Amino acid sequence: MQRYSLRNVLGHALRGNSGWKPAWRTPTLKSTYDVVVIGGGGHGLATAYFLAKKHGVQRVALLERGHIGQGNSGRNTQVTRSNYFYPVSSSFFDHSLKLYEGLGRELNFNVMLRQGGQINLAHSHHELEIIRRWANAILMNGVDAEILSETEIRKLVPILNPHPRFAIAGALIQRRAGISRHDAVVWGFARGASAHGVDLVQGCEVRGFRKSGDRVIGVETSHGEIQCGRVVMSVSNQSSLLAGLAGFTLPTTTTTLQAMVSEPIKPVLDPCVISGAIHAYVSQSDRGEIVIGGGADVYNSYRQRGSVAITRGVLAAALELFPSFSRLKLMRQWAGAVDITPDTSPIMGLTPVRNLYINCGWGTGGYKAIPAGGDTMAQTVVDDKPHPLIRAFDLARFESGALIDEGAASGVAH
Amino acid sequence: MLYIPCPHCGFRDETEFTYGGPSHVTRPELTTSDREWTHYLYHRSNPKGPYRERWIHSYGCGRWFNVLRDTGTHEILEVYLMGQSGMDSANRGNP
């Protein structure tokens, strides 16, 4: 793997940049693998990476029917945080945040993590009580969180609406939270995985599974059939379809999540600001764009477009938080198809099919989980049992009723 | 923004309606196993393509009805009253 560094950038520049090598190989699909990872988004790539790098699995294939990172990994608002309510959640997401903190070095790829903090606003005394409950939940689990007064909030966010419709009672801040660059995370993991021997095969669609009894033994693809020992499904909104091919059902619903950016301006906003009551989250990217998102659209959809009614509602919320943005212009609006579970917590681990593992149901919050998703799934595949950090996210929880309902904690998507 | 043909009121913008998830979900016998019961509560077919779903015209007639809509293109293929099973001869959408 060709090393990335400032010195090498300077050196290559002198040679007109002609010496840079491909970031990943373009291999042909072989007929046998130890592990097949289906899905070339952040989670799939991270899983393949850790399988090869951390566990030394020799023959790993990653199959992506389009091009890597073109799904939700390439469309999200890049919020990176771990301030979740349930200990099982904050433990998992903080493992991810810690991996993010070292990811640039681990992958030798600049993921541009800027930890400017995330602020969750409370708009009444009672909301502040709920926020305090949430902050303490995070602290009890050993993760950072703090309650801010209105004065402290306004010092950190000077452009916050001075006369909001709903008064500001206080906020929860996680200072270690922030923003990173989604494409860099995807490409960094892809480059690392490829360098450690993973065959990244793009334009390869999975059409079926070969089973022996209740065990998966092969995958049928548009490039031919593969025999394999283990399979990981990491395909987000396509999970129901692929599970159907494997013979089981999921409790997920696919719908649309929108995001939008303004034209880029000089820095005005440091932390990411989110409000459950006002249903929007707003941040500023390092390119200067104001990044805005809100809740998911309501009805089932794979269209990846989004209703203008939702767009307008989210923008209204953003202007309620930051009225001075009114004269900025919307530059780009896009959407992804997200798979949402009944408790808005992911599904990770084993499936009714032996040697077939699943990672899905991230809904609106999968980006921040990419490193931990890959790490825990790789371990799960190698051990054939769930990594301790993901046991609570088992598919079987829906049968016992043991839902991890983060609805209170993630009132808005991110 | 969808343009939904309410069977009582005609075409209206999606903002006049509230979504109600999948149609024809049969409530199992209440003596059924935990597995069947939670399957009813949580598992979903979630297809890409023709899908039968429920809508209520909240800001209009207030009536629930069924829609057969393609979740990939958003084309509305059929609309029929609550309690009916639809005319679609190809029997598309979730059962």
Added chain:
Amino acid sequence: MSAPGPYRLANRKRGDSIEFRFDGRPLRGVEGDTVASALLANGFRVVSRSFKYHRPRGIFSAGIEEPNALVQLHAGAQSIPCARATLVPISAGLEVNSQSGWPSVSFDVLRVIDFAHSVFAAGFYNKAFMWPSWHFYEPIIRRLAGFGRAPTGPDPDRYDVHHAHCDVLVIGGGRAGIEAAKGAGAAGQRVMLVEQDGLLGSDATSLAGLASIQVLLRTTAFAYYDHDLVALAESVAVQSGTRLPRERLWLVRAARVVLATGAIEQPLIFSNNDRPGIMLAGAALRFLSRHAIASGREVVVATNNDSAYAAARELRQAGVNVAALADTRATPPRELVEEMKALGIDVQPCSIPVDTQGFGALKQVSLGTLASDQGVSNIRNVRCDSLLVSGGWSPTLHLFAQAGGKLRYAENARTFVPQTDVAHIEVVGSAAQGSEAPGVLGERVSPIGNKDRQWLDLRHDVTVADIELSVRENFSAVEHIKRYTTLGMSVDQGKVGQAPAAEVIAHSRGLRPSELGHTIFRPPFMPVTLGTMVGRNVGALYAPFRRTVLYGLQASAGALFEDYGEWQRAAAFPRSGESREQAIAREVKLIRNGVGIYDASPLGKIELIGPDALDFADRFYINDLTTLKQGRARYGIMLRETGVIFDDGTIVKLSDDRVLLTTTSSGAGRVASWLEEWRQCEWPDARVVVTPVTEQWATVALTGQHARTVLQRLNPKCDLSNDAFSHLGFRETELLGSEARIYRVSFSGELTYEINVPSSKGAALWTALLDAGQQFGIEPYGVEALLHLRMEKGFLHIGADTDGTTVPDDVGFGKPAASKQRHYVGKRSLTLPESVRPDRLQLVGLASEGRTALPVGSHLRLSMGNAPTDGWITSGGLSSTDERPIALAMLRAGRSQLNQIVSVHDGGRMVTRACVVPPMFYDPSGARMNA
């Protein structure tokens, strides 16, 4: 000797002189000028600096596709960043500022970056800036990014929204659009014709007299949504301070859409093709014909198609020296060549620009002769201060693609054209074919020259070398190339350069452009003001609020109103000098020791009417309602199918076919919808109708030991004695000359009459009670006092003590929930493994060890626990009897932890300890409310 560069032709432009300022300098323009044409008229060659390399840039186009001339308008709260100088009309006193260049746009110290441009090739930031960490570099990079500044205050302008329907929406008011509108209008259809420019094309007069055509000018269609909904942004008022909105959003539902959106001219690609003085040929023609601007004193035209010949002709006829016209085609059309010859313009076929020179601005162009083997020979220099380029025209198909239309690359037109049809959409005019004069276009990209100086995206400084680097590093898919190089991702969205870029990408991958895909077209087609998207839902109109009929009376009593969901309710009634907390404490004492009134009107009220009314209600509550008698109220809890608590309230049987339910205030709408859903979808045979009546009744809770006496003074037509009307009783009666419904229920734990009268009588009731209770010192009390009172009684507050996971047994209602035989909604889920886990969180009371407060939201640890947390405090305060801190909490296996000590944690530290007690701190026997 006149200075090189653009200028206004003398005596050609009529109109009032208008003064404006650019970067502080006063300049003059003429009415009708855009900022761009006025700057050109004043000889400006450099108007901005490029994003990465800070190279000087001039005005490149005359319209929406402008990549260089982005300016900041106005100042302060009125400021608008990223305005296109080519679109903004000048007005008296207009403040225009360049957005880039330090210290100025004409002298930018950061130009030094350009000298090391190889270092800053595409993707450089992925490969560096990791050590010691990104935080070290990021503040600098953030400051360098961004074009322009955000306004510094709230928007002084307003924005409106219109919804419209029409038979035909024609987008584009040029020749093809006018013809389409005319045809539909003549057939009697309702037509909307929208045009982004301030005027229609020359055929506009033919529309006169067709009344069914609505024309919108200065209106851009920017998004195509499901089911033929098209969004338009209309520019209305140019000046602030008028009564008109600044912009209007139109949401148009059309039965049919005609896209007459025209085409955008593309550049030629050659080294140093970004120098100030280089402009699109069509733009130069527009500046000439509309604004009498000559693009320079010595003009060279370079083209691969017929259209640029018009610019050469018009400039020559206006007296401008056109030194040469280079056509990349080997045999341009004979009549055009003859025409140029007659005008004295030297046409050089088979010729393409390969480079330009001139520090700061254009001085000369190097032309080369194309050889058949992809090489170039005979390179010669031609002096010029204006180089007009034309690389063909790309149909504007963004809306077509947004609507799901597929595109294909047409080799002849060297651009993307429609491949499929889309229902209800017709593409006409130059948008359909790609060129005003279709035919085979010549070469567009110079085969020689430094590729890292050949610009494909002027706004983001993306060069041919960047594309090749991207492909070299295996970012070969079109979408990867776009993200890796940021091609087309800036504010101009790559409108200029998109077609040549497809050629370059294909070439670097060894493919033909028709074998490539293209990136996804996303709304908006043109950037749209955020305020326009939102409309009037800003400020006080952001969210609706609700007030009861008693709002006014409470306001005059000094109520402190706060938001409780949608309702603005009195949290408390502080006297002057009293803090909110002091008022609440006083009101609590008032109720415990005296009497008070409370506005309970937001409480949900729902009537079920029909023979199956009571049976229907019984399907929803954990409590058995079948034994409910007329005149009695029962407290009930409602669950979701998953077994979690959904709402609570009371149920009263009014008659054999009438039941009255109450719900929480926030649940009123939710519960009514829930009941209706089950009725229509699951139990359509139930003979019942569900009628919400929350707003029909005003509800006042008369609370305290003197309540009976006070109520008696109003002479209700029912017996108020405790024997006749005991706790949990209900009476329909008459009061103050109107019907009334009176409950004896108590949320506070004191003797309470919840009195319902028709809303119109609410104020009279409130006033009458205050009068009647004067001798007892009656006062109104607010929500916060009530919440405290009920906390002392351990009464449930849905949403505070319960959350989306709480089942009945958690809060002490396990027995009734289990013992009811009839299957109500949610019952089945109560036997799931999770619902019966012994370590679930359960409602308990906490008594503080000392005087240290028990903060709401603190977490709890059991002494023997090993989980990160064992629960949390859901509500609390100082006991009204002995002032000691008390609380309600959800605690792991709480009911089995009575008398245990728990530690209380807030803000990361242990703040105190508390003893686990039953959740009941006041009058456990209920004697006071039963009195």
